[in-house]
Amino acid sequence: EGGGGGGIVLPARGSSASSAPRVSPPTHVFAMPVPVASVAASAKADENDAVVLVVRDLASVASQYPGVAAAAAVDAKFASRVSVVPEAGVAGGRVIVSCTGPLTRDFDDPRCISTAAKAGITAAISAGSVRPVVHVAADLSGLEGEYGRATLLAAAGAFDGTYATLQTREARGEATAEPIETLSFFFEGVGEAEAADAVAKATAVELGRRVARDICSGDPERMAPPKAAEYVEAAFAGLPNVTVTVEGDLPTIEKDYPLLASVCRASRKVPRHHPRVVTVTYTPAGGATKSTTIVGKGVTYDTGGADIKAGGIMAGMKRDKGGAAAAAGFLRTVAELQPEGGSYTALLGFVRNSVGTECYVGDEIITGHAGRSVLVVNTDAEGRMVMADLLSVARKNATEAVAAGTLPADAFHLLTCATLTGHAVVAMGTYPIAIDNAVAASRGATGTARAIQAAAHVVGDPFEVSTLRPEDYAFVASKHPSYDVLQCNTAPSSRTPRGHQFPMAFLVMASGLSDHGRASDVPLAYTHLDIAGAASRGDVASGYETGSPVLGLAAHFLGI
Template identity: 45%
Template sequence: MAPNQMPTVVDVNLVKNLSPSLKEYDALVVVATQLNEITEFVDSSVVKDLQSFSQLNNNFNDEVTLIMSENVPGKRLIYSPTGPTNRDFDDVRRFSEAASAGVKKALSIGAKSPIIACFGSKRFRQANLVTLLGALDTTYVPLQVREDVPERKSKADKFGFFIGQSSPDDNYNEKLIKYARAIEFGRAVGRDIGGGDPERMAPPRVAEYVQELFHGSSHVKVQMVKDKKEFEKNFPLYAAVNRAASIVDRHQGRLIFLEYIGEGEINTTVLLVGKGITFDTGGLDIKAGGIMAGMSYDKCGAANVTGFFKVLNELKPKQFKAIGVLAVARNSCGEEGYTSDEILTSRSGVRIRVGNTDAEGRMVMADPLCYIKELALKEVNPHLFTMATLTGHVIRAYGTNYTAAVDNGPARENETSQKLQAAGDEIGDPFEISTVRREDFEFITDQGEVADVLQCNNQSSSATSRGHQFPAAFLARVSGLDKHGSDSNNPLRYTHLDVAGSAGELPHSPTGRPIPALCQMFLADRVL
């Protein structure tokens, strides 16, 4: 089998001015909120031309403008306005959206090496970073295009990046570029795995990709479990979901373990479990009526955990440790499939009754969550997360652009979700905060004598009250994390992230979220 085509990220060079003498660049993309922001940085004739055009076009501040000018690099100027940024509902995404629109226009007219110019914002501290991330986002080429259509494997040769704003120190802007490129590397990995079709990214091929991605790394270690007997012994709920697919070698599940240890005395440990369902048929509770399409994106949780480790491998933050488990499996439908009414015992000893085989995501994550819980008790300052495209209910509740964060008691006391939301707001990766309640724990309590927990009801999550909150209760209860709540002698902070809305959907590439917010929360202060 041919080697995987690992992602690349376009080189970005900091430029000090916008002179037309910069012959190595072939276009200038200006991202600005107001035209007067650029006056001191470009020739007066450029401003005059744009002012004249603004008088002819009532939509000047709402759409991309392209003009020819001898006085800018490449003689092509793309003015991409953010629109208003001072209203109650405006956020920093105005900058990423403007950058994306401007760079797409530059690429569409044949530019390969544009300069992106931005000018900061008084309201949004990371407007320049978000602008560059928006520009880099446009350059991603899907894995299967890179492999199958090599002449289309890249969209741009390089970027110049100009910041018309003073920086905290001489090296800050260079560090900002390095940070943005690392995040884009992580997002590209998340998109590669998350966006690969069900065969290209079947579990064994996900494992191959991850092993090759970190091959030779002295910072990220990779281990893998593929033996069915080991699944059954140590990860029995995962093993149940894997049963139907396990009779087909190319669909056999993989548990992939990642570890990063930074230099110096560790002061923070992040432990993550990612749902990696490479295709979700629904199992024996099969998805009918055409709703199976798009289910290859059900692995975006595991994909983005991998992407976060790629960022760690690029930036090598000190005094930081991360442990990840990718629960990669295919929820197939077949005679070996697990069934509703089946009684299973989790790694933590909790007996569950299966209510719906289409609730497989919580099944594959619960035992790995128990595993990292056991590790967390020995780690320094641990934060536990599950990341999953888990429920349709979260999309019904919050729409298609937001990650839901659900804290347990210790995480709520730590304000983990609030910190994530603040980090996400800074970097254009927004969150909504949900709360797990006593009704959620009551909902999952089995009413019979045989089982402790009911895995799920037999309605869709979007038709169920609190449909994205009660799965967080299930994960806490079945992993044994409920024994490490605020009332425990060993409390552990745990936050469940439902990315069903924010991860993206076909036919578009996955978003790679919430990698930027996790980086902003845990890494930015270490590397900027």
């Protein structure tokens, strides 16, 4: 993809290894442009061409913006929509006003701030601004408690408003697709150090969310498995303390990841759709005392396989790689912030669930990486097949490290992240869902899932929490001695009771984590994230990608 538009373009720099055959690169080289961000001392700087005012109560800024006050005085609905107002004496002679609302209603939450900032930037772009300054009013920047992260919320929302998808940038050119050149922030009443910290963290988050959105939004050919792997390699190239490895050898994948390989069996005849297993690892320079591994489902297109997605429900299935996209994005934020003390790994399974003479079918019994045999019931339940092998690899890595005395068992946390079930959308709508195993549920005062929920809420990337129950394990338990684990049932998850919980039980059983519960010698914490409703918004075919839950994960694991 092309550079330009005045943004920061990350150079092609890199430490990566690959056993995969190379495919022809796209027209543009991968880059992740983020507008140059800075902290401003006021909203009057000559280098800016517009003010984006993010404010709770317009009365609090009436003396600073008399033009805004006059406009509000003659329009009872002024605060309920984004408006462009001429204003003498400020940057660009205009103010784009975007109000958060009172933040006192029962349904208000921190997203009111990030949503207002995003809406303001979107309006600024429409108004022709390329160098706006975002003024976060003192009635927001001075808040505490639930709204105490107003500076980060506003900065993250503003960055969000600058984004255009990878293919839009490639088709139209960077300067046209993302016209914002510089993005300044004036956090009224906030010290310079705190302001700079908020902008730095928001920039790191935006880099991660851009990776997530670029991968998730890429169409089935633009972001086919080999090209998705190339994108990840380029996104991390040259970053300190980061390694990227890519496995693309088909015999190796079939041997080491048999469940994953079964899903992409029909794609073997099409080299440009061949699978890739990508490992991204961040290891701090000073060594690690804890280890977090996130497994991402990267189904670059899901036809449903032999159980074909018929009746128009295949549209939008390019986004079935949203879990791997989010995992890669989170690692990109980690790499930018370079945290001390913890190592972070993303295991990404990029496959295409194609349909054809070679596709896997129901009634097959396939033995996975963990040595557990799985009875296939529905080929459209492919995501759990892809992740089970990778989760087994993560389990094996953790147990071997414990056996070697490298780290104790309680230093490890394993996660899976996937756009996994329609049931998650029916149950929780657009919110990601976190579910703990018993070990993770005993971590800290509330368990990991609740801790993620609490941290993610205050930064505007909220989670819901579900619970794994005995019935979920019973659902996937073997019903016949010919196999160990039942993949699923024949009904859609959206019409199955506990349809987003029992797939986690499958992952526990099929990966071998069932041997590492709280009563075992090596108990391993595991949290499953179903982001089916959170990865995108709008129409299934023409909606947009969110980058969630990169921000929420960064809030919990990195303490941003």
